[in-house]
Amino acid sequence: MSAGKCEVCLEEKPKLVNCGRCGDRKYCGAVCQRKDWPTHKYSCQPKKQPSWILKITIPDSREPQIHRTIVCPDGATFEQLHYAIQIAFGWANKHSYDFVARDPTAEERPVEDIMALMKRRAAQDNGEQRDFGPRQNFIRIVNPNDHKMADSLHSYDRRHSQTPEKKADKVYIGEQFNKKEWKSAEWEYMYDHGDNWGHEIEIIGRGKIDDAFKCTEGNGHGIAEDAGSMPGWEDLKNAYRAAKPTDEQKEKMHWFENMASNFDPEGLKGRENFVDLDVINSLLTSNIE
Structure with a gap:
Protein backbone atom coordinates (compact mmCIF):
# COMPACT_ATOMS: atom_id res chain seq x y z
CA MET A 1 0.00 0.00 0.00
CA SER A 2 1.17 3.54 -0.72
CA ALA A 3 -0.03 7.16 -0.46
CA GLY A 4 -1.99 8.73 -3.32
CA LYS A 5 -5.46 9.36 -4.76
CA CYS A 6 -8.19 6.68 -5.03
CA GLU A 7 -9.19 5.95 -8.65
CA VAL A 8 -12.92 5.98 -7.73
CA CYS A 9 -13.68 8.47 -4.97
CA LEU A 10 -10.62 10.61 -5.87
CA GLU A 11 -9.87 11.17 -2.20
CA GLU A 12 -6.27 11.35 -1.13
CA LYS A 13 -5.38 8.67 1.37
CA PRO A 14 -2.14 7.93 3.21
CA LYS A 15 -2.38 4.31 2.08
CA LEU A 16 -3.94 2.81 -1.04
CA VAL A 17 -4.32 -0.78 -2.22
CA ASN A 18 -3.44 -1.82 -5.79
CA CYS A 19 -5.63 -4.00 -7.98
CA GLY A 20 -4.42 -7.51 -7.18
CA ARG A 21 -4.69 -8.63 -10.80
CA CYS A 22 -2.96 -5.93 -12.83
CA GLY A 23 -1.36 -3.86 -10.07
CA ASP A 24 -2.15 -0.61 -11.90
CA ARG A 25 -5.35 0.78 -10.37
CA LYS A 26 -5.23 2.19 -6.82
CA TYR A 27 -8.12 2.21 -4.32
CA CYS A 28 -8.77 3.45 -0.82
CA GLY A 29 -10.42 0.15 0.01
CA ALA A 30 -12.58 -2.80 -1.06
CA VAL A 31 -15.76 -0.75 -1.50
CA CYS A 32 -14.27 1.48 -4.19
CA GLN A 33 -12.51 -1.46 -5.84
CA ARG A 34 -15.81 -3.38 -6.18
CA LYS A 35 -17.51 -0.27 -7.56
CA ASP A 36 -14.79 0.12 -10.21
CA TRP A 37 -14.65 -3.53 -11.31
CA PRO A 38 -17.60 -3.54 -13.82
CA THR A 39 -15.66 -1.00 -15.89
CA HIS A 40 -12.07 -1.89 -15.02
CA LYS A 41 -12.45 -5.61 -15.82
CA TYR A 42 -12.39 -4.90 -19.58
CA SER A 43 -8.92 -3.35 -19.43
CA CYS A 44 -7.50 -5.32 -16.48
CA GLN A 45 -4.70 -7.60 -17.60
CA PRO A 46 -2.80 -9.97 -15.31
CA LYS A 47 0.44 -8.46 -14.04
CA LYS A 48 3.36 -9.91 -15.91
CA GLN A 49 5.76 -12.04 -13.89
CA PRO A 50 9.46 -12.77 -14.39
CA SER A 51 10.38 -15.42 -16.95
CA TRP A 52 11.43 -18.92 -15.95
CA ILE A 53 14.94 -20.14 -16.69
CA LEU A 54 14.82 -23.84 -17.55
CA LYS A 55 17.68 -26.25 -18.12
CA ILE A 56 16.33 -29.03 -20.31
CA THR A 57 18.42 -32.18 -20.66
CA ILE A 58 18.07 -35.45 -22.55
CA PRO A 59 19.46 -37.56 -19.68
CA ASP A 60 20.03 -40.72 -21.72
CA SER A 61 22.34 -38.89 -24.16
CA ARG A 62 26.04 -39.41 -23.61
CA GLU A 63 29.32 -38.12 -25.07
CA PRO A 64 28.04 -35.50 -25.41
CA GLN A 65 25.04 -35.08 -23.17
CA ILE A 66 22.52 -32.92 -24.99
CA HIS A 67 21.01 -29.97 -23.13
CA ARG A 68 19.63 -26.48 -23.66
CA THR A 69 18.93 -23.54 -21.33
CA ILE A 70 15.69 -21.80 -22.30
CA VAL A 71 14.18 -18.58 -20.97
CA CYS A 72 10.42 -19.15 -20.91
CA PRO A 73 7.78 -16.41 -20.42
CA ASP A 74 5.62 -16.90 -17.33
CA GLY A 75 2.45 -16.45 -19.40
CA ALA A 76 3.38 -18.97 -22.10
CA THR A 77 1.34 -22.14 -22.56
CA PHE A 78 2.85 -25.60 -22.40
CA GLU A 79 2.05 -25.93 -26.11
CA GLN A 80 4.33 -22.94 -26.75
CA LEU A 81 7.01 -24.52 -24.55
CA HIS A 82 6.66 -27.67 -26.66
CA TYR A 83 7.37 -25.66 -29.82
CA ALA A 84 10.33 -23.98 -28.13
CA ILE A 85 11.82 -27.35 -27.16
CA GLN A 86 11.30 -28.66 -30.69
CA ILE A 87 13.20 -25.69 -32.12
CA ALA A 88 15.97 -25.67 -29.52
CA PHE A 89 16.71 -29.38 -29.87
CA GLY A 90 16.24 -29.55 -33.64
CA TRP A 91 13.29 -31.94 -33.59
CA ALA A 92 10.93 -32.08 -36.57
CA ASN A 93 7.62 -31.94 -34.64
CA LYS A 94 6.32 -35.11 -36.31
CA HIS A 95 5.25 -37.03 -33.21
CA SER A 96 3.12 -36.66 -30.12
CA TYR A 97 4.31 -35.36 -26.76
CA ASP A 98 3.33 -34.74 -23.19
CA PHE A 99 4.60 -33.03 -20.04
CA VAL A 100 4.34 -34.67 -16.63
CA ALA A 101 5.02 -33.43 -13.13
CA ARG A 102 6.48 -36.55 -11.55
CA ASP A 103 5.79 -37.27 -7.90
CA PRO A 104 9.21 -38.11 -6.38
CA THR A 105 7.53 -40.02 -3.54
CA ALA A 106 5.48 -42.31 -5.83
CA GLU A 107 5.96 -46.06 -5.72
CA GLU A 108 7.65 -47.54 -8.75
CA ARG A 109 5.39 -49.24 -11.22
CA PRO A 110 6.07 -52.98 -11.46
CA VAL A 111 7.47 -54.26 -14.75
CA GLU A 112 4.62 -55.86 -16.68
CA ASP A 113 4.79 -59.48 -17.77
CA ILE A 114 3.23 -60.47 -21.09
CA MET A 115 -0.14 -61.36 -19.53
CA ALA A 116 -0.44 -57.99 -17.75
CA LEU A 117 0.45 -56.21 -20.99
CA MET A 118 -2.20 -58.16 -22.93
CA LYS A 119 -4.85 -57.36 -20.29
CA ARG A 120 -3.99 -53.67 -20.41
CA ARG A 121 -4.18 -53.59 -24.21
CA ALA A 122 -7.55 -55.38 -24.11
CA ALA A 123 -8.86 -52.87 -21.57
CA GLN A 124 -7.69 -49.98 -23.76
CA ASP A 125 -9.39 -51.51 -26.82
CA ASN A 126 -12.62 -51.57 -24.80
CA GLY A 127 -12.25 -47.91 -23.90
CA GLU A 128 -11.38 -48.60 -20.26
CA GLN A 129 -8.88 -46.53 -18.33
CA ARG A 130 -7.24 -48.66 -15.69
CA ASP A 131 -4.49 -48.13 -13.17
CA PHE A 132 -2.07 -51.01 -13.76
CA GLY A 133 0.16 -49.89 -10.92
CA PRO A 134 0.50 -46.89 -8.59
CA ARG A 135 0.06 -43.30 -9.79
CA GLN A 136 3.38 -41.73 -10.82
CA ASN A 137 2.52 -38.12 -11.68
CA PHE A 138 0.72 -35.13 -10.17
CA ILE A 139 -0.53 -34.06 -13.60
CA ARG A 140 -0.12 -34.96 -17.27
CA ILE A 141 -0.29 -32.14 -19.83
CA VAL A 142 -1.09 -33.55 -23.24
CA ASN A 143 -0.85 -32.70 -26.92
CA PRO A 144 -4.24 -31.21 -27.97
CA ASN A 145 -3.78 -32.84 -31.39
CA ASP A 146 -2.65 -36.24 -30.10
CA HIS A 147 -5.37 -38.07 -32.05
CA LYS A 148 -3.77 -36.94 -35.31
CA MET A 149 -0.37 -38.44 -34.51
CA ALA A 150 0.85 -41.82 -35.72
CA ASP A 151 2.19 -42.68 -32.27
CA SER A 152 -1.01 -41.76 -30.40
CA LEU A 153 -1.64 -45.42 -29.50
CA HIS A 154 1.41 -45.33 -27.25
CA SER A 155 -0.10 -42.41 -25.31
CA TYR A 156 -2.41 -44.89 -23.58
CA ASP A 157 0.63 -46.31 -21.80
CA ARG A 158 1.20 -42.96 -20.09
CA ARG A 159 -2.35 -42.51 -18.78
CA HIS A 160 -3.49 -43.25 -15.25
CA SER A 161 -7.01 -42.92 -13.88
CA GLN A 162 -5.79 -41.03 -10.79
CA THR A 163 -3.67 -38.53 -12.76
CA PRO A 164 -5.54 -35.46 -14.05
CA GLU A 165 -4.91 -34.52 -17.67
CA LYS A 166 -5.07 -31.09 -19.28
CA LYS A 167 -4.46 -29.96 -22.85
CA ALA A 168 -1.19 -28.13 -23.41
CA ASP A 169 -2.77 -25.16 -25.19
CA LYS A 170 -4.96 -24.41 -22.14
CA VAL A 171 -2.34 -24.62 -19.38
CA TYR A 172 0.10 -21.83 -18.48
CA ILE A 173 3.71 -22.23 -17.36
CA GLY A 174 3.55 -19.93 -14.31
CA GLU A 175 0.27 -21.43 -13.15
CA GLN A 176 1.84 -24.91 -12.91
CA PHE A 177 5.40 -24.10 -11.82
CA ASN A 178 4.04 -21.97 -8.95
CA LYS A 179 1.72 -24.64 -7.55
CA LYS A 180 2.50 -25.27 -3.89
CA GLU A 181 0.83 -28.71 -4.00
CA TRP A 182 3.63 -30.10 -6.16
CA LYS A 183 6.57 -27.87 -5.38
CA SER A 184 8.73 -31.01 -5.21
CA ALA A 185 7.63 -32.20 -8.67
CA GLU A 186 10.20 -33.37 -11.20
CA TRP A 187 9.11 -32.12 -14.62
CA GLU A 188 9.57 -34.19 -17.75
CA TYR A 189 8.82 -33.60 -21.44
CA MET A 190 8.43 -36.76 -23.51
CA TYR A 191 8.56 -36.57 -27.30
CA ASP A 192 7.65 -39.46 -29.63
CA HIS A 193 5.86 -42.10 -27.59
CA GLY A 194 7.40 -44.80 -29.73
CA ASP A 195 11.09 -43.88 -29.42
CA ASN A 196 10.49 -42.14 -26.06
CA TRP A 197 12.86 -39.20 -26.14
CA GLY A 198 12.70 -38.06 -22.51
CA HIS A 199 13.74 -34.52 -21.53
CA GLU A 200 14.25 -33.53 -17.89
CA ILE A 201 13.18 -29.97 -17.09
CA GLU A 202 15.02 -28.29 -14.23
CA ILE A 203 13.86 -24.89 -13.00
CA ILE A 204 17.12 -23.08 -12.31
CA GLY A 205 15.85 -19.56 -11.67
CA ARG A 206 13.77 -16.57 -12.72
CA GLY A 207 14.75 -13.89 -15.20
CA LYS A 208 13.42 -10.50 -16.16
CA ILE A 209 9.87 -9.95 -17.38
CA ASP A 210 9.90 -10.98 -21.03
CA ASP A 211 7.33 -12.08 -23.61
CA ALA A 212 9.78 -14.02 -25.77
CA PHE A 213 11.47 -17.41 -25.61
CA LYS A 214 15.26 -17.42 -25.77
CA CYS A 215 17.87 -20.14 -25.79
CA THR A 216 20.90 -18.89 -23.89
CA GLU A 217 23.13 -21.97 -23.75
CA GLY A 218 23.35 -25.48 -25.08
CA ASN A 219 25.48 -28.45 -25.98
CA GLY A 220 25.12 -31.40 -28.29
CA HIS A 221 23.83 -31.70 -31.85
CA GLY A 222 20.13 -32.42 -32.14
CA ILE A 223 19.20 -36.10 -32.36
CA ALA A 224 18.06 -37.57 -35.68
CA GLU A 225 14.29 -38.01 -35.73
CA ASP A 226 13.27 -41.70 -36.01
CA ALA A 227 16.83 -42.84 -35.35
CA GLY A 228 15.42 -45.76 -33.36
Missing part, protein backbone atom coordinates in the same frame (compact mmCIF):
# COMPACT_ATOMS: atom_id res chain seq x y z
CA SER A 229 15.69 -44.60 -29.75
CA MET A 230 19.06 -43.96 -28.12
CA PRO A 231 20.78 -47.13 -29.43
CA GLY A 232 20.00 -45.99 -33.00
CA TRP A 233 21.44 -42.55 -32.29
CA GLU A 234 24.60 -44.12 -30.86
CA ASP A 235 24.93 -46.28 -33.98
CA LEU A 236 24.69 -43.16 -36.15
CA LYS A 237 27.37 -41.35 -34.11
CA ASN A 238 29.62 -44.40 -34.36
CA ALA A 239 29.20 -44.41 -38.13
CA TYR A 240 30.63 -40.89 -38.29
CA ARG A 241 33.42 -41.80 -35.90
CA ALA A 242 34.53 -44.84 -37.92
CA ALA A 243 37.85 -44.49 -39.77
CA LYS A 244 36.53 -46.86 -42.47
CA PRO A 245 32.71 -46.91 -42.36
CA THR A 246 30.99 -50.11 -43.44
CA ASP A 247 28.35 -50.08 -46.18
CA GLU A 248 25.66 -50.14 -43.49
CA GLN A 249 27.24 -47.16 -41.73
CA LYS A 250 27.46 -45.27 -45.02
CA GLU A 251 23.73 -45.88 -45.52
CA LYS A 252 23.00 -44.48 -42.06
CA MET A 253 25.02 -41.34 -42.79
CA HIS A 254 23.33 -40.89 -46.17
CA TRP A 255 19.91 -41.23 -44.50
CA PHE A 256 20.76 -38.60 -41.88
CA GLU A 257 22.17 -36.11 -44.38
CA ASN A 258 19.37 -36.48 -46.93
CA MET A 259 16.27 -38.28 -45.71
CA ALA A 260 15.68 -37.87 -41.96
CA SER A 261 12.77 -35.59 -40.99
CA ASN A 262 15.31 -33.24 -39.40
CA PHE A 263 18.17 -34.08 -41.77
CA ASP A 264 21.46 -32.20 -41.61
CA PRO A 265 23.38 -32.12 -44.93
CA GLU A 266 26.59 -31.35 -43.03
CA GLY A 267 26.39 -34.56 -41.03
CA LEU A 268 27.95 -35.19 -37.62
CA LYS A 269 31.66 -35.50 -38.40
CA GLY A 270 33.35 -33.21 -35.88
CA ARG A 271 29.97 -31.62 -35.08
CA GLU A 272 28.60 -33.76 -32.24
CA ASN A 273 28.71 -30.77 -29.86
CA PHE A 274 27.41 -28.28 -32.43
CA VAL A 275 24.65 -25.84 -31.39
CA ASP A 276 23.82 -22.65 -33.33
CA LEU A 277 22.15 -20.32 -30.81
CA ASP A 278 21.67 -17.56 -33.40
CA VAL A 279 19.61 -19.83 -35.66
CA ILE A 280 17.66 -21.25 -32.72
CA ASN A 281 16.75 -17.79 -31.39
CA SER A 282 15.81 -16.53 -34.84
CA LEU A 283 13.41 -19.49 -35.20
CA LEU A 284 12.04 -18.98 -31.68
CA THR A 285 11.29 -15.33 -32.50
CA SER A 286 9.64 -16.04 -35.85
CA ASN A 287 7.72 -19.23 -35.02
CA ILE A 288 6.23 -18.79 -31.54
CA GLU A 289 3.47 -16.27 -31.00
Whole structure:
Protein backbone atom coordinates (compact mmCIF):
# COMPACT_ATOMS: atom_id res chain seq x y z
CA MET A 1 0.00 0.00 0.00
CA SER A 2 1.17 3.54 -0.72
CA ALA A 3 -0.03 7.16 -0.46
CA GLY A 4 -1.99 8.73 -3.32
CA LYS A 5 -5.46 9.36 -4.76
CA CYS A 6 -8.19 6.68 -5.03
CA GLU A 7 -9.19 5.95 -8.65
CA VAL A 8 -12.92 5.98 -7.73
CA CYS A 9 -13.68 8.47 -4.97
CA LEU A 10 -10.62 10.61 -5.87
CA GLU A 11 -9.87 11.17 -2.20
CA GLU A 12 -6.27 11.35 -1.13
CA LYS A 13 -5.38 8.67 1.37
CA PRO A 14 -2.14 7.93 3.21
CA LYS A 15 -2.38 4.31 2.08
CA LEU A 16 -3.94 2.81 -1.04
CA VAL A 17 -4.32 -0.78 -2.22
CA ASN A 18 -3.44 -1.82 -5.79
CA CYS A 19 -5.63 -4.00 -7.98
CA GLY A 20 -4.42 -7.51 -7.18
CA ARG A 21 -4.69 -8.63 -10.80
CA CYS A 22 -2.96 -5.93 -12.83
CA GLY A 23 -1.36 -3.86 -10.07
CA ASP A 24 -2.15 -0.61 -11.90
CA ARG A 25 -5.35 0.78 -10.37
CA LYS A 26 -5.23 2.19 -6.82
CA TYR A 27 -8.12 2.21 -4.32
CA CYS A 28 -8.77 3.45 -0.82
CA GLY A 29 -10.42 0.15 0.01
CA ALA A 30 -12.58 -2.80 -1.06
CA VAL A 31 -15.76 -0.75 -1.50
CA CYS A 32 -14.27 1.48 -4.19
CA GLN A 33 -12.51 -1.46 -5.84
CA ARG A 34 -15.81 -3.38 -6.18
CA LYS A 35 -17.51 -0.27 -7.56
CA ASP A 36 -14.79 0.12 -10.21
CA TRP A 37 -14.65 -3.53 -11.31
CA PRO A 38 -17.60 -3.54 -13.82
CA THR A 39 -15.66 -1.00 -15.89
CA HIS A 40 -12.07 -1.89 -15.02
CA LYS A 41 -12.45 -5.61 -15.82
CA TYR A 42 -12.39 -4.90 -19.58
CA SER A 43 -8.92 -3.35 -19.43
CA CYS A 44 -7.50 -5.32 -16.48
CA GLN A 45 -4.70 -7.60 -17.60
CA PRO A 46 -2.80 -9.97 -15.31
CA LYS A 47 0.44 -8.46 -14.04
CA LYS A 48 3.36 -9.91 -15.91
CA GLN A 49 5.76 -12.04 -13.89
CA PRO A 50 9.46 -12.77 -14.39
CA SER A 51 10.38 -15.42 -16.95
CA TRP A 52 11.43 -18.92 -15.95
CA ILE A 53 14.94 -20.14 -16.69
CA LEU A 54 14.82 -23.84 -17.55
CA LYS A 55 17.68 -26.25 -18.12
CA ILE A 56 16.33 -29.03 -20.31
CA THR A 57 18.42 -32.18 -20.66
CA ILE A 58 18.07 -35.45 -22.55
CA PRO A 59 19.46 -37.56 -19.68
CA ASP A 60 20.03 -40.72 -21.72
CA SER A 61 22.34 -38.89 -24.16
CA ARG A 62 26.04 -39.41 -23.61
CA GLU A 63 29.32 -38.12 -25.07
CA PRO A 64 28.04 -35.50 -25.41
CA GLN A 65 25.04 -35.08 -23.17
CA ILE A 66 22.52 -32.92 -24.99
CA HIS A 67 21.01 -29.97 -23.13
CA ARG A 68 19.63 -26.48 -23.66
CA THR A 69 18.93 -23.54 -21.33
CA ILE A 70 15.69 -21.80 -22.30
CA VAL A 71 14.18 -18.58 -20.97
CA CYS A 72 10.42 -19.15 -20.91
CA PRO A 73 7.78 -16.41 -20.42
CA ASP A 74 5.62 -16.90 -17.33
CA GLY A 75 2.45 -16.45 -19.40
CA ALA A 76 3.38 -18.97 -22.10
CA THR A 77 1.34 -22.14 -22.56
CA PHE A 78 2.85 -25.60 -22.40
CA GLU A 79 2.05 -25.93 -26.11
CA GLN A 80 4.33 -22.94 -26.75
CA LEU A 81 7.01 -24.52 -24.55
CA HIS A 82 6.66 -27.67 -26.66
CA TYR A 83 7.37 -25.66 -29.82
CA ALA A 84 10.33 -23.98 -28.13
CA ILE A 85 11.82 -27.35 -27.16
CA GLN A 86 11.30 -28.66 -30.69
CA ILE A 87 13.20 -25.69 -32.12
CA ALA A 88 15.97 -25.67 -29.52
CA PHE A 89 16.71 -29.38 -29.87
CA GLY A 90 16.24 -29.55 -33.64
CA TRP A 91 13.29 -31.94 -33.59
CA ALA A 92 10.93 -32.08 -36.57
CA ASN A 93 7.62 -31.94 -34.64
CA LYS A 94 6.32 -35.11 -36.31
CA HIS A 95 5.25 -37.03 -33.21
CA SER A 96 3.12 -36.66 -30.12
CA TYR A 97 4.31 -35.36 -26.76
CA ASP A 98 3.33 -34.74 -23.19
CA PHE A 99 4.60 -33.03 -20.04
CA VAL A 100 4.34 -34.67 -16.63
CA ALA A 101 5.02 -33.43 -13.13
CA ARG A 102 6.48 -36.55 -11.55
CA ASP A 103 5.79 -37.27 -7.90
CA PRO A 104 9.21 -38.11 -6.38
CA THR A 105 7.53 -40.02 -3.54
CA ALA A 106 5.48 -42.31 -5.83
CA GLU A 107 5.96 -46.06 -5.72
CA GLU A 108 7.65 -47.54 -8.75
CA ARG A 109 5.39 -49.24 -11.22
CA PRO A 110 6.07 -52.98 -11.46
CA VAL A 111 7.47 -54.26 -14.75
CA GLU A 112 4.62 -55.86 -16.68
CA ASP A 113 4.79 -59.48 -17.77
CA ILE A 114 3.23 -60.47 -21.09
CA MET A 115 -0.14 -61.36 -19.53
CA ALA A 116 -0.44 -57.99 -17.75
CA LEU A 117 0.45 -56.21 -20.99
CA MET A 118 -2.20 -58.16 -22.93
CA LYS A 119 -4.85 -57.36 -20.29
CA ARG A 120 -3.99 -53.67 -20.41
CA ARG A 121 -4.18 -53.59 -24.21
CA ALA A 122 -7.55 -55.38 -24.11
CA ALA A 123 -8.86 -52.87 -21.57
CA GLN A 124 -7.69 -49.98 -23.76
CA ASP A 125 -9.39 -51.51 -26.82
CA ASN A 126 -12.62 -51.57 -24.80
CA GLY A 127 -12.25 -47.91 -23.90
CA GLU A 128 -11.38 -48.60 -20.26
CA GLN A 129 -8.88 -46.53 -18.33
CA ARG A 130 -7.24 -48.66 -15.69
CA ASP A 131 -4.49 -48.13 -13.17
CA PHE A 132 -2.07 -51.01 -13.76
CA GLY A 133 0.16 -49.89 -10.92
CA PRO A 134 0.50 -46.89 -8.59
CA ARG A 135 0.06 -43.30 -9.79
CA GLN A 136 3.38 -41.73 -10.82
CA ASN A 137 2.52 -38.12 -11.68
CA PHE A 138 0.72 -35.13 -10.17
CA ILE A 139 -0.53 -34.06 -13.60
CA ARG A 140 -0.12 -34.96 -17.27
CA ILE A 141 -0.29 -32.14 -19.83
CA VAL A 142 -1.09 -33.55 -23.24
CA ASN A 143 -0.85 -32.70 -26.92
CA PRO A 144 -4.24 -31.21 -27.97
CA ASN A 145 -3.78 -32.84 -31.39
CA ASP A 146 -2.65 -36.24 -30.10
CA HIS A 147 -5.37 -38.07 -32.05
CA LYS A 148 -3.77 -36.94 -35.31
CA MET A 149 -0.37 -38.44 -34.51
CA ALA A 150 0.85 -41.82 -35.72
CA ASP A 151 2.19 -42.68 -32.27
CA SER A 152 -1.01 -41.76 -30.40
CA LEU A 153 -1.64 -45.42 -29.50
CA HIS A 154 1.41 -45.33 -27.25
CA SER A 155 -0.10 -42.41 -25.31
CA TYR A 156 -2.41 -44.89 -23.58
CA ASP A 157 0.63 -46.31 -21.80
CA ARG A 158 1.20 -42.96 -20.09
CA ARG A 159 -2.35 -42.51 -18.78
CA HIS A 160 -3.49 -43.25 -15.25
CA SER A 161 -7.01 -42.92 -13.88
CA GLN A 162 -5.79 -41.03 -10.79
CA THR A 163 -3.67 -38.53 -12.76
CA PRO A 164 -5.54 -35.46 -14.05
CA GLU A 165 -4.91 -34.52 -17.67
CA LYS A 166 -5.07 -31.09 -19.28
CA LYS A 167 -4.46 -29.96 -22.85
CA ALA A 168 -1.19 -28.13 -23.41
CA ASP A 169 -2.77 -25.16 -25.19
CA LYS A 170 -4.96 -24.41 -22.14
CA VAL A 171 -2.34 -24.62 -19.38
CA TYR A 172 0.10 -21.83 -18.48
CA ILE A 173 3.71 -22.23 -17.36
CA GLY A 174 3.55 -19.93 -14.31
CA GLU A 175 0.27 -21.43 -13.15
CA GLN A 176 1.84 -24.91 -12.91
CA PHE A 177 5.40 -24.10 -11.82
CA ASN A 178 4.04 -21.97 -8.95
CA LYS A 179 1.72 -24.64 -7.55
CA LYS A 180 2.50 -25.27 -3.89
CA GLU A 181 0.83 -28.71 -4.00
CA TRP A 182 3.63 -30.10 -6.16
CA LYS A 183 6.57 -27.87 -5.38
CA SER A 184 8.73 -31.01 -5.21
CA ALA A 185 7.63 -32.20 -8.67
CA GLU A 186 10.20 -33.37 -11.20
CA TRP A 187 9.11 -32.12 -14.62
CA GLU A 188 9.57 -34.19 -17.75
CA TYR A 189 8.82 -33.60 -21.44
CA MET A 190 8.43 -36.76 -23.51
CA TYR A 191 8.56 -36.57 -27.30
CA ASP A 192 7.65 -39.46 -29.63
CA HIS A 193 5.86 -42.10 -27.59
CA GLY A 194 7.40 -44.80 -29.73
CA ASP A 195 11.09 -43.88 -29.42
CA ASN A 196 10.49 -42.14 -26.06
CA TRP A 197 12.86 -39.20 -26.14
CA GLY A 198 12.70 -38.06 -22.51
CA HIS A 199 13.74 -34.52 -21.53
CA GLU A 200 14.25 -33.53 -17.89
CA ILE A 201 13.18 -29.97 -17.09
CA GLU A 202 15.02 -28.29 -14.23
CA ILE A 203 13.86 -24.89 -13.00
CA ILE A 204 17.12 -23.08 -12.31
CA GLY A 205 15.85 -19.56 -11.67
CA ARG A 206 13.77 -16.57 -12.72
CA GLY A 207 14.75 -13.89 -15.20
CA LYS A 208 13.42 -10.50 -16.16
CA ILE A 209 9.87 -9.95 -17.38
CA ASP A 210 9.90 -10.98 -21.03
CA ASP A 211 7.33 -12.08 -23.61
CA ALA A 212 9.78 -14.02 -25.77
CA PHE A 213 11.47 -17.41 -25.61
CA LYS A 214 15.26 -17.42 -25.77
CA CYS A 215 17.87 -20.14 -25.79
CA THR A 216 20.90 -18.89 -23.89
CA GLU A 217 23.13 -21.97 -23.75
CA GLY A 218 23.35 -25.48 -25.08
CA ASN A 219 25.48 -28.45 -25.98
CA GLY A 220 25.12 -31.40 -28.29
CA HIS A 221 23.83 -31.70 -31.85
CA GLY A 222 20.13 -32.42 -32.14
CA ILE A 223 19.20 -36.10 -32.36
CA ALA A 224 18.06 -37.57 -35.68
CA GLU A 225 14.29 -38.01 -35.73
CA ASP A 226 13.27 -41.70 -36.01
CA ALA A 227 16.83 -42.84 -35.35
CA GLY A 228 15.42 -45.76 -33.36
CA SER A 229 15.69 -44.60 -29.75
CA MET A 230 19.06 -43.96 -28.12
CA PRO A 231 20.78 -47.13 -29.43
CA GLY A 232 20.00 -45.99 -33.00
CA TRP A 233 21.44 -42.55 -32.29
CA GLU A 234 24.60 -44.12 -30.86
CA ASP A 235 24.93 -46.28 -33.98
CA LEU A 236 24.69 -43.16 -36.15
CA LYS A 237 27.37 -41.35 -34.11
CA ASN A 238 29.62 -44.40 -34.36
CA ALA A 239 29.20 -44.41 -38.13
CA TYR A 240 30.63 -40.89 -38.29
CA ARG A 241 33.42 -41.80 -35.90
CA ALA A 242 34.53 -44.84 -37.92
CA ALA A 243 37.85 -44.49 -39.77
CA LYS A 244 36.53 -46.86 -42.47
CA PRO A 245 32.71 -46.91 -42.36
CA THR A 246 30.99 -50.11 -43.44
CA ASP A 247 28.35 -50.08 -46.18
CA GLU A 248 25.66 -50.14 -43.49
CA GLN A 249 27.24 -47.16 -41.73
CA LYS A 250 27.46 -45.27 -45.02
CA GLU A 251 23.73 -45.88 -45.52
CA LYS A 252 23.00 -44.48 -42.06
CA MET A 253 25.02 -41.34 -42.79
CA HIS A 254 23.33 -40.89 -46.17
CA TRP A 255 19.91 -41.23 -44.50
CA PHE A 256 20.76 -38.60 -41.88
CA GLU A 257 22.17 -36.11 -44.38
CA ASN A 258 19.37 -36.48 -46.93
CA MET A 259 16.27 -38.28 -45.71
CA ALA A 260 15.68 -37.87 -41.96
CA SER A 261 12.77 -35.59 -40.99
CA ASN A 262 15.31 -33.24 -39.40
CA PHE A 263 18.17 -34.08 -41.77
CA ASP A 264 21.46 -32.20 -41.61
CA PRO A 265 23.38 -32.12 -44.93
CA GLU A 266 26.59 -31.35 -43.03
CA GLY A 267 26.39 -34.56 -41.03
CA LEU A 268 27.95 -35.19 -37.62
CA LYS A 269 31.66 -35.50 -38.40
CA GLY A 270 33.35 -33.21 -35.88
CA ARG A 271 29.97 -31.62 -35.08
CA GLU A 272 28.60 -33.76 -32.24
CA ASN A 273 28.71 -30.77 -29.86
CA PHE A 274 27.41 -28.28 -32.43
CA VAL A 275 24.65 -25.84 -31.39
CA ASP A 276 23.82 -22.65 -33.33
CA LEU A 277 22.15 -20.32 -30.81
CA ASP A 278 21.67 -17.56 -33.40
CA VAL A 279 19.61 -19.83 -35.66
CA ILE A 280 17.66 -21.25 -32.72
CA ASN A 281 16.75 -17.79 -31.39
CA SER A 282 15.81 -16.53 -34.84
CA LEU A 283 13.41 -19.49 -35.20
CA LEU A 284 12.04 -18.98 -31.68
CA THR A 285 11.29 -15.33 -32.50
CA SER A 286 9.64 -16.04 -35.85
CA ASN A 287 7.72 -19.23 -35.02
CA ILE A 288 6.23 -18.79 -31.54
CA GLU A 289 3.47 -16.27 -31.00
